[in-house]
Amino acid sequence: MLPLSGLHVVDLCTYVAGPSACMTLAQLGADVVRVDPIGGATDTRRLPLAPGGRSLYWAGLNRGKRSIEVDLRSEAGRDVVRGLLAVPGDGHGILVTNAVGQAWLRHAALLEVRPDLIQVQIGGRADGRPAVDYTVNCEVGLPWVTGPVDASAPVNHVLPAWDLITGAHAALAVVSAERLRRATGAPQLVEINLADVAVATMAHLGFVADVVVNGSQRLREGNYLYGSYGCDFPTADARRVMVVALTNRHWNNLIRLTGTEDVLAAMEKALGVDFAAEEARYRYRDVISALLRPWFEQRTHADVVAALEGAHILWGDYRTIEEMTRSGDGLLATSGLFTEVDDPALGRYPVPLPVARPSGWAPPVPGPAPAVGADTGNVLSDWLGLSGSEAAGLAETGAVRLPV
């Protein structure tokens, strides 16, 4: 038995936030059915593609689900979706969608087919205007404080962080709403907007209060870690490491290893500060880094790594994406989280187990993502009880497409 065994989720989502939410639910044991428009949604062929033209990106966000291919513009197709939501039973009647503003998907309209529907709706902005990760990120100010100190232009992030955080909160909203429905029997509508997630997170991290209370805002400071001591250093052989001293133990280990205790003590005395306070380490980060840098520049990467490990210093290695993926000591290999999946349409490559490593249940083994519409027949049978000929009849009307 899995934590979400018995939950049946209709996933009417595109791009990152919604699909990742529903994939997470599937990893926890929910039965997730993607509803795809005929031919697949706009993100079905998104880069990167495998040699055969199928999307590795789409596959990565839709594992562990089934896909049913429905003509979402026809009433007959919409009736199929309404039918999926109306399936009786405690664990049915759950919709996650980022299709906002469509009349047929309004919560009030769907309550007519499922009076205790759980609907989690992922939107752009609270006022209904559309937004995606890339148009939200620029609005929170982070691109102006990302990148080299002397950069003159904003620097976008590459990771769609707002999508991913929103997706995880959407999954949580489903499970939380279902807990409440079991207690009260009442329907649940939860709206989560990318822009809300972004601005609320900026508040949680103190960015907003800093402006309002102190009248100050975070400056661009390169690769430094704000508020404490963290800096990247090049090694003699042009590799690079990130070193972090959050606690006094980290700090003491770092200055002992680099032989900078005496000079830093003299500096503390002359400046009248105490680097045992992380605020002081942060304020004097430039001079600290200038003192530490020669130690790194005079050693090869291998020597630096061995010394950092031996001294129990908190550090990270700058790797390329390829090194992360292929190196024997890269994050992929050392996580132990990956198993090789052989996808007939995409090839053989490693796929991760869920990030939540449980001792009380066995997560589903990773497998290929479905082809769009691969499960139309079996979902019509499993969820709606349609016979093969009934499904074929429905396909003839054009409401659904059966796999060939």
Add this chain to the structure above:
Amino acid sequence: MLPLSGLHVVDLCTYVAGPSACMTLAQLGADVVRVDPIGGATDTRRLPLAPGGRSLYWAGLNRGKRSIEVDLRSEAGRDVVRGLLAVPGDGHGILVTNAVGQAWLRHAALLEVRPDLIQVQIGGRADGRPAVDYTVNCEVGLPWVTGPVDASAPVNHVLPAWDLITGAHAALAVVSAERLRRATGAPQLVEINLADVAVATMAHLGFVADVVVNGSQRLREGNYLYGSYGCDFPTADARRVMVVALTNRHWNNLIRLTGTEDVLAAMEKALGVDFAAEEARYRYRDVISALLRPWFEQRTHADVVAALEGAHILWGDYRTIEEMTRSGDGLLATSGLFTEVDDPALGRYPVPLPVARPSGWAPPVPGPAPAVGADTGNVLSDWLGLSGSEAAGLAETGAVRLPV
């Protein structure tokens, strides 16, 4: 009634991931008690600080919780924590912690006091080595593909995205594990590591498969949106906007507005490509941007914004953190999610409601974060049933500290 009403969570967490997980649980209705060491943990005074010296960062991640101040190095203090976990009742016996590797917090040891304990443990790496957001991010390769195309050094992210994603998954793990415990009565241990979250996310987004299947990896491409068309443009008055054309509707609106239809059509013909395919827009992003840029450079920001809005183009404005916070049309104001909180120790500033906007329940109204140890007395009374004199006796032993 709230979705997580009846859940009682012990939050033994520092920094971002764990505290944000437990704050999210509190926003959904859980009763969350932070266990703080005497004087507060290492992150209690993290920047930014309010004028009085209290941390705005810490306050942002610990709202809606109570705080009990315990000597975690003494057996008597640890007995208090074990007592909090052993409180009878279905919704008790839930621990979230990022204190890994401490013998007294091992799951097997804690099962002796609470046989059906739910324990969600947030770690650094799967092999037990420590890691923080900043030491994980460099290992996944993103800093080498973030920032200007001609940058020679890696560019760190400023948002601790891995912490935040991990935190949201930890909250989900609590609620999911509790669902399973109610069904089976069995204890649950779930481990979530920052490094796992990072590398698994890189796999979900297709980065890993691209390396293994295609032998290619993402290149540094500045502020472009990978795989489709998205680019930032300066305006005549030196402001900046991000424009995104994910769908053909977006694309057609954009080229119609900028009057580039004919030249792009001629280019499509000459190159033998079709910009209706986002892959083609992505491949020719530089030449497309060069054609679009004059339209933006010849107009003021106000004119550009009015035209983009009128043409229903998907776009975002580059704002500073201060503009996000203070502008009447910034994300904070337009979200409608914030209420002003008057915190006696920190000042008056806006604090967000939960990002999940429900129709079926009323989220708790945001309030100040607790001072460290502010609730020691009432938690000892509520959870453990101690009288005032019993609590005072415990404080005399040094196991806990009562607020003055």
